């Protein structure tokens with residue numbers, strides 16, 4: 001997306017850590033390095049686009065914004081409801097398809113409620129609700145991706161699929177707001193070669 005720059009944990013660090021955590025300096029190094037690159041990129045972009053001040057901004061999705069049919073949502077309650085699904089180790093560390101499905105059912109219901117919620121009381125509350133809605137969107141991408149990966153790999157551990165499956169050496173990608181989709185992105189030949197070297 002032109003003009004959007006992300007750094008640190010908000011950007012993928014999987015390229016340097018693989019499917020596992022990069023604890024013990026990798027993550028901190030990634031936050032610093034990607035911050036430097038993103039900052040330089042954003043500065044270049046801003047300089048090059050100085051004359052395009054009238055760039056149009058467009059809201060992505062309506063959840064937490066405008067639709068006035070439903071009840072007003074409380075951002076704090078929404079955050080707590082998402083945390084209840086993604087914090088417990090029994091759901092998100094020891095993953096099982098049935099638990100993931102059950103969480104997704106509740107998260108999808110929350111999405112529908114948020115999508116039709118009445119506008120927040122003021123600008124501050126609108127911002128808080130959009131932040132909470134972003135957490136909700138991520139939780140639905142996360143658990144749909146987790147269901148798609150029917151194996152255990154790196155930090156993704158499925159008790160119903162305990163082994164690693166050599167045919168699943170792809171990335172699972174996901175997106176969508178009202179309808180969440182998942183897909184596979186195949187690794188480049190260099191990464192494939194490295195993995196083959198590790199396995200040998």
Ligand SMILES: Cc1cc2nc3c(=O)[nH]c(=O)nc-3n(C[C@H](O)[C@H](O)[C@H](O)COP(=O)(O)OP(=O)(O)OC[C@H]3O[C@@H](n4cnc5c(N)ncnc54)[C@H](O)[C@@H]3O)c2cc1C
Pocket residue numbers: 007008009010022023024025026027028029031131
């Ligand atoms: C328990 C644990 C152990 C770890 N151990 C290691 C390790 O040994 N080695 C290692 O390299 N890494 C480790 N990490 C990972 C490392 O801490 C992170 O990768 C790194 O801190 C990410 O930096 P960041 O700046 O991208 O994000 P963060 O440090 O999360 O910074 C994001 C900031 O944005 C703020 N923020 C969020 N939303 C808003 C908002 N709406 N408005 C204003 N501010 C906002 C947050 O309060 C926060 O201060 C560990 C992490 C955890 C949780």
